[in-house]
Amino acid sequence: MDVKSRLHRFDGRSRLLVHALLSGAAGPNKAQTIFNKQRRSDPDFNLTSFLETLCQQEACVHEDALVSKPLVCLFSEVFKRNLLCFLHFIHPGVPRHNLQHLLQCLTQDHRENQWSCVLIKQLYRDIEGTRKGTLLSSKCTENLRGLCERFSDQNTKGRWASCFQEMGTEQADDQTDFSVLPQKKRKSDNLDRDVDDDAQHSKRVKMDFCTAQDEEEGLPEEKEESMRTSQQDHSSASKSQTSSHQSSKVLSDHIKAAVPVIKELLDTESGWDKSSVSALEVLHECDPDEVEVLCSMLSLSEAPEQSLPQFCSCLLELSPDLSHSTASAVITHLLLGRILSLVEPASRCLVTAVMSLCTRYPRPTCQDLIEPVLRKEQTGSAQAELLCRLVEDCLEPHHRLLVFRTILEVSWDEGVLSVIHALLDSKLELNEVDFSLFTDQLCSQSPQFSKSMKFAKMLLSVLSKYQSHVNAACHHTLASCLSFNETFLKKSLLAALKRISLCK
Incomplete structure (x- = not known):
């Protein structure tokens, strides 16, 4: 079953969360932003329907046999990791039994992934309100202990690069997915190139190792992501500061x-x-x-x-x-x-x-x-x-589409609405997924722009120029969107939506 088929299992609001969680490393933060906006527009909104849908049994083919699995197990590892991080952010407001049911479904997955396993343990700890024990595997604990022993001597000559080359060989054997190690390796390579003085190098290595040790000893996923972003920003700043010098x-x-x-x-x-x-x-x-x-x-x-x-x-x-x-x-x-x-x-x-x-x-x-x-x-x-x-x-249709897809990922204000209106007037060639994402975004943004004439005119443009794109799901989403409108154009908007329903 492809992603498009899975999306149809969810209602409009839940579908927007699924799209966010499929969007790579930034997925948890995007999903949290969308969820907060949904709660602001409807204080009674919760994730019960979303989580129940993820736990529904779906038929699929496994090893040439037709089996039944929870829907969440059919999504990619990226989605599952993002989902667990997102739930870690907002778990206090989620019914405990729904979280437990979802975790039970995830533990049934035959595709065991080290990061997912750790995040599942972390979420169990969140639910139980305890921080006892460690999230580290025995292999990880052994590697960290070896690092501690290796760098306890300031005169160590091995340095970080050789250390991680050895660890990389070990990981190739056990297929452990520790994506943080290549980042540390790159950082260590830079240290080896830039610092020749052994004493100074040793001090910097010890500082970096303390950071790495704190990471592995159970930092939540969002802090790791924040740290990764901070490292990238620091790298960019360092590059900017040293470019003129070099x-x-x-x-x-x-x-x-x-x-x-x-x-x-x-x-x-x-x-x-x-x-x-x-x-x-x-x-x-x-x-x-x-x-x-x-x-x-x-x-x-x-x-x-x-x-x-x-x-x-x-x-x-x-x-x-x-x-x-x-x-x-x-x-x-x-x-x-x-x-x-x-x-x-x-x-x-x-x-x-x-x-x-x-x-x-x-x-x-x-x-x-x-x-x-x-x-x-x-x-x-x-x-x-x-x-x-x-x-x-200046832009050709396919470049306008790039701009349009960027707009679906950013926060909206009156200035962004002007750009959207210009894009819609250019008669964008939107596929079903793009238009569905757009209508979901319109629905989530509509409470913020309930009195905005610019937003109302944009909606009128959508209803008049993109009628052929409006399927049953989008029609329902647009109807929900119009319910928030408080401008004098509301009657015209409802009439335009009604004409679309009569043509279907």
Whole structure:
């Protein structure tokens, strides 16, 4: 049974939670956000129906035989881990017998996974309100004890890399799924390369080991995820801080020689010609790390806006086109900060620059400019106006669909509603899953925008332009959505929905 068939087992609200839990590492946080919004709109809402559906028996084929299993066992390991983490977040408000029934179903699964087993134990501990015992397996305990003994001596020469190479070999034998180890290995490699002094290295190793030991001794999944995000942020910050320091080592002489030429052109705001294009050809010779260093040295984010159209015009004259990673770096350094800081409509020069690069490099623009702006806590009217122009004038249908799918994952405000309206007016080619997700999102957002005319007009656009997409489930979801509307357009919205039901 595929995912689409499984989704039909759930009601509209539960389906939105399932979609969130299927969305990778961020699934538990997304599901918690959706659940909180559902509770705000309906204080009596609970997860009883959701959990009961997960525990329903479903027929499936196992080892060439038709057997019956709980529905939750038919989902991927990622979904099950995300589900357990999500329930760990909100377990105090969930009926205990429902949680116990679900855990019993999960323990029947023949596909034993180490992380899932630990999370099941953790949730049992949550229910029982006890922290006795350990979540570590005997193998993990043995490995940690070995690490403690190995690094108790400050003069140890083995270091982290060799240690985890040995542990990696052991894990290949027992097929243990410890995804945290490769991360530690990468971190250790960086330590081995960057620190030559044995005493200083030993101190840093001991600090890192204490962190690793605390992780393995039962930190909840959400703290591990938070720590992983913190490590990534720290890595990005370290990269940013060291790039200028390492520039003399990273960039070759002829690339460094182009820096003052390009900076002078940017500062003078005039004099761009064929020689200017030649100076920018060094971008073709840089790897991704070198491009980051070069952009930092050029201070692209501080270049006068009046010079942006000419600079972008020269970029567009380069042959061949910039690689995806290079275009992403240039767009990020040159434009992202300016757009995020807009408090009034963008200048003509900035608009020209953004539109020219978006037309030539739409995918980097979607991923490294439009998406970060949409993920900002508040999308101002100036940013929304610029994004709407990009949607209407620069993006092809498949790139508009990328933007639309990003919007389904972010929090909505009036600025985001403007972008959605522009996308809908462009007659998006939505499949059944995309439209179902959209209507679920409309339903969850409707209490927040009950008096918003912009939201009401967007709903009217959906009901008038996407009638053919409205199936029975979506019709029910939209009807629930309209029940919250308090604008003078409510009668028109109900009439539009009724016409769709009459045509079915």
